[in-house]
Amino acid sequence: MTRGVKSTKSLVRVIFGDTDAMGIAYYANYLKWFEIGRTDLLQALDRPYTAYIAEDRHLPVTECFCRYRAPARYNDLLEIESMLTKISRATLTVSYLIRNHESGQLLAQGYTTHALVDGKGVIQLFDRDFIARMKAFLVETPEITGGGGK
Secondary structure (H helix, E strand, O other), X not given: OOOXXXXXXXXXXXXXXXXXXXXXXXXXXXXXXXHHHHHHHHHHOOOOHHHHHHOOEEOOEEEEEEEEOOOOEOOOEEEEEEEEEEEOOOEEEEEEEEEEOOOOOEEEEEEEEEEXXXXXXXXOOOOHHHHHHHHOOOOOOOOOOOOOOO
């Protein structure tokens, strides 16, 4: 990753198949867009998913949250900002901001937490050197949590 860069921005256009009967982006697509952002972030951190797979390691989602702020609609160009916000010996958390690229309006924000596991699903530990290197890229964000619409 370029020194000093703490987030990645990915662009994705809302296609017709991403919309529901009301003409807005179906809510589950935001999780797909989180994955696009996360994939780009890991690539930028020089640790793409392919590196984990080559070592028979994986990063399944163990927790996810999305707070919807405004609807995305067909043909909107979305900007997914992704940032590493937490890392421990066996987990990492990526936070996301999805905006309308043209207007800058915040459409959604959320996070995913991932556990490092082997091919059999057994928890693995990140190397201490990796954790130390990733701490340089940690971003502090306002806490994004559920809470019954608070």
